[in-house]
Amino acid sequence: MDSVLLRQYVTEETIASDPWTDDALLYQPYEAEQILLAENASCLSVKAYLKMCNLPFGVKSAANAEFMSPGGRMTKLPFVKVGAFVVAEFEPIVNLVESKGVSLSKWLDEDQKSDMRAYISLVEKIFTCAEIYISFADDEVLRQVTYPRNGCVYPWPLNVFENIKKRRNMLRQLNVYGWGNMTLDDVVQKVAKCCETLVEKLGNEEYFYGNRPTELDAVTFGHLFTILTTNLPNNVLAEKVREYKSLVRFCQNIDKKYFNPQKST
Known part of the structure; x- marks a missing residue:
């Protein structure tokens, strides 16, 4: 995957203009042999969230996943690639999903x-x-x-x-x-x-x-x-x-x- 693409900056307006794609991918380290406890928990949180939102996504395991993330080593995993854009960490991913009109908590006051x-x-x-x-x-x-x-x-x-x-x-x-x-x-x-x-x-x-x-x-x-x-x-x-x-x-x-x-x- 193009490393420049993984680090491009995007605005909320640009992200919202594109629909959630069926080929959306969640990137993480290899689960069986590499992923650590905190990383696994973060990745599972995002997977659960996307499933609760009924949004399609695939999982892509990569040895260098933490380096492919938009923020590099300091950005928490996982990150998702939706269309042309990449967003990392739970809260920004939630913001991405909500920008496309899907929200788990819209019914809360x-x-x-x-x-x-x-x-x-x-x-x-x-x-x-x-x-x-x-x-x-x-x-x-x-x-x-x-x-x-x-x-x-x-x-x-x-x-x-x-x-x-x-x-x-x-x-x-x-x-x-x-x-x-x-x-x-x-x-x-x-x-x-x-x-x-x-x-x-x-x-x-x-x-x-x-x-x-x-x-x-x-x-x-x-x-x-x-x-x-x-x-x-x-x-x-x-x-x-x-x-x-x-x-x-x-x-x-x-x-x-x-x-x-x-x-x-």
Whole structure:
């Protein structure tokens, strides 16, 4: 794919003038052998969102996906290519979809939309930081999972240097968010408090705002389902999430409805 195309700047007006295309592609690292926990959660959040919007898209795995993204290494994955344009990260992708007249949350009032955005910000910050922490600050996960997966697409000794660089960048990101000096117990407590907040918000409903999904449902599912289904040598995050049965059921329901509709009850 033309690297110039992947970095071109687009305006909202230009994007909105073109319809969503049937050949839209979501780009991500290789899922089986390369993608890391936080990247997987972000990619799954966008996939869930697009499926909830009933928009067609394909998935393109690439070894250099993080470098193909419009913002380069500093831009979170995934990114989507729709027609001639490329947009990265969850919120800009939502803006792209809404510019084309499709919105999951258009039926919410302004106070509810503001409330939803606050929850999304909380979920993305807490779970992304927790995912980065367990991947790069836990030595067992770092050595057995993170380094082999992140370095698998590079030859030796480049893989060693890329792993060191990646870890340095991720630890710097944790420091920016005030997570640099936390212990694993601190991280688990942060996750627990976020889960408790989500349990209270969800109540007995199917989704966070009743019987219809919103962007909050897509983001929460992406992070929780990834944590629950990723086997790590230290599974403390998954063990904590599993304590919240309503959130586990929430993930199972979305997985069945949007990703595996053929599953039997």
